[in-house]
Amino acid sequence: MNLLCQSTNFAAYQCDQRRCFFLTHGSKEMQLSCCQFIALRQKLNSLDLSAHFDGRNPSGIEILSVCNRAHLLVLDTHQVLELKNLLRASFGFMEMNSMV
């Protein structure tokens, strides 16, 4: 298992043997296929965070379904940013890895 990136609440791993990714959130562990990992990245990037600040989403809560709805993530603004950064760093790390 290769650690891609770790933050306060989340961590992302790549498992070469099983050809998949793992995302942990506290004690929760989610297994994602490559497609699902890419889809999660897109989902996070398409969230409209400005809605958290201009009254359109006053609770600032986002509910994300992961792995074709096998898991649900309920995230506040900070956690969305944290997870977004985690995925950006993970994909950045993989891009670096592919260059060597």
Next chain:
Amino acid sequence: MKDLVRQKISINIDIMDLLNEQIAMEADASASYLAMASWCDQHALTHSAEFFYDQSAEEREHMMKIFRFVNDNGGAALSPQIGKVAHNYSSLQEVFELALDQEIKVTKSINNIIQQCRKKADFGTENFLQWFVQEQLEEEQKMRRVLDLIELMGTDGIALRLIDERVKEA
């Protein structure tokens, strides 16, 4: 460490994001040409209306071309949301000016993606986009020809009808 993402998808992941933005842009263009067609129809400019119906269909083809390219290469194409479309124009000249502006915006966007492709060494996508470079030159040219005609002939009285006739050949 294995390169699982690269094994899955042949397009650079950041380039894929740009291609998804381009898909949305082509969809927007298709929708706004449809609005222009409707305006022309309402003003009895039949040939111009026909011209914009065709343009609208073409933009959807562009969208699908990119959509399939993304998915065929292992990426995830996103079905775009279409923003608000303007339906009010003051004249046929304004319609064609807006159409030209829109084409220029698309050209710039395509050029930007190609620039990013070079940075990321995604030559497959660059090669795919070359078709769009040529296409954009032709599309800009089409709009410009009609605008030149409007400038030359004006749009008073019969001139507007004559221009509408000529749009057929644009």
